[in-house]
Amino acid sequence: MKEVPVTIKRSIELLGLVLIGCIIVIGKIIIMPLLMAFFISIMLLPVYRFFRKRKLPESLAVFLSILLVVIGTALIVWLFYSQISFLIYDFHKIQKNLTTHLNALSLWISRVFGFSPTEQVKFINEQSNKFLSYAANVLSGAAGSATGILIFFGLLPIYTYLLIMYRGIFMKFILMCFEPKDHGNIEDITLQIEKMGKKYLLGLLIQLCYITILLWAILAIFGIKHALLIGIMFAFLNLIPYLGALVGNILGVLITLASSESISDILFVLGAIAVVQFLDNNILMPRIVGSQVRLNPLISIIGIFIAGTMTGVSGMFLALPIIAVLKIIFDRTEQFKKWGVLLGDERPAKTKYLPGYSAKNKISL
Template identity: 30%
Template sequence: MPTKSNPIARFNQVLLFIVLVFAILYFAKPFLIPIAIGGMMAMLLVPVCKRLEQRKIPRGLAAVLCVLLTLLLLLAGGYLVFRQLVELGNDLPMIGRKLNGMLNSGHDFISEHFQLPVAKQKKYLQSQIAGLSDLAGQFIGDIFRFILSFLVHVLIITAYSVLLLIYRRRIKNFVLSLVSYYAGKERVAEARDIVDKTAAVASAYLAGVFSVALIFSVINTTGLAIIGVENPLFFGVMVAFINIIPYIGSVAGSSVVVLYTLVTSDSLLTPIIVAIFFIVMQQIDSYILTPKITGSKIQLNALFTIMALLLGSLVWNVAGMILFVPFLGVAKIIFDHVDSLKPYGNLIGDRDARG
């Protein structure tokens, strides 16, 4: 029986292809992550670059101006957040004293109501804290290694972004040439439409995601300042940008702020108000801002979005959690425009196929 009519052989070929793709993604991530971030940044800046080019600014100069201005804005925002982080570090001794007082109160309560000696409580607690400290240290170490790696590669990412903006037409023509060679000239117009839609939708989606993050940075910072939370800028920006990670980002970020206020506040009222504030903001995000700004750009269902998050975390760590969802969205656009791949687009989309 011919190989291509054998379903088992075809399944093995597809499986081998998938394994090779993810092996390359995993082992080549030091090379691929800067390219992916540079590509994401370039797609985000394509509309701005086009407007500058329409004003008779040369493409190379327009690309450099777009990327450098974006980089300066990011560095300015990073500097403000870093200053807030330094101020937060000054509060650590006070946080330690309050934690110690809370632990002592907990020991007395347990000893009084459950007849468990304080010495045994402390011994058990120390063993648990030791394990949690190792996990927390590993997590914080991973975050700082990612930030350090990003800073080391920032010049490379900047260069990639500029060059991708400059050579975007050449890259598009290369893809169309491949389509013409392998699929025939009659498919070139369709391929051009797919490339244009993919670039436009990816650019609009990324712009929408960062617009939502900036809006929530302002709202979170203002709200936390009114509530009376210290270092509101740091926590407001942190929660807003962690929220870029779908589904789990908002819960993780807001939980950090609630725990911080629970430790630093003298009453339970402040953490309760903070929790209510973030619940309300999450509803506004889910039902108003995100659907209006990014909801119509990439329509992925929750199942495959979470799978993309977990797979991205496994392959590329934090960078993968942020990048793999837009990658899946771009793949959906391609699936929706290729007849043989439309079932896959329906599978990962958030709308039921009509028939």
């Protein structure tokens, strides 16, 4: 049989990727909670096995594992709500500080750019009208968004429960889809995915705790108001790789501007965030996660943007673990091994030789 040309193979692969993307976009309200539940179920497997060793029934062990996650989430929501309440309590002081900062900014713009306060007010009114028009369009779909959020969090515990309860059936189905000679490789892939998922997600939980505590402690030492709120917001936003840290910096500055009249406080906040980020990126997180998620930074950023565009915040959060799972599969599949190389961060030596070429035909990398 005549071999299919490489160009046709690549075209079919590209069409397959486009089809998968369309399915995800169309069915994201069902698919995203399923993917989130998949990773949560991996993280809960050790807890489930702990309860099973205590002779608890299987269904009760799964229920208690999920209940622990629900209680932890409720405590986090309560803590965040309490900090927001403190911020609202200082509303009059915040309004005064904002007025002071806005007046100072207006005088600086007048002095540097020559725009009078009247022209600035006119410009702000024009932009406000545009913003309100945009906000009205966004709010027109708020009912659909709220429904999507309710469905997401409603399906999440159900999916998690069923994935843990019937994981044996799913594994048997996967094995039956392949030849017996491939079963050993599939089991190895499954074990590696479980190991990666547990270490990565547990690492994120630990990261969430120590970033909140470190940032809170540093800001509290400098006397920054609402230090705990800034720490919580930055820690959660930092869970969205690369982009979350930028948004966290901006929100930290805005909260400080609203609660303080001193510009030096803003510098303290930016400095504290920079120190915590340095410790997290270079010392703490590599030791916690280790080499389980070693991905190409460029591919990671592109993947986060694509996932965010297709499925929103949940896609941005899940982008890295999904790419990591794909890399594990690609690395152990001969047909897709080249894609595993593309997703990884293993940089080749500076000089390599192509197979079948002489030493004179070397390629510098």
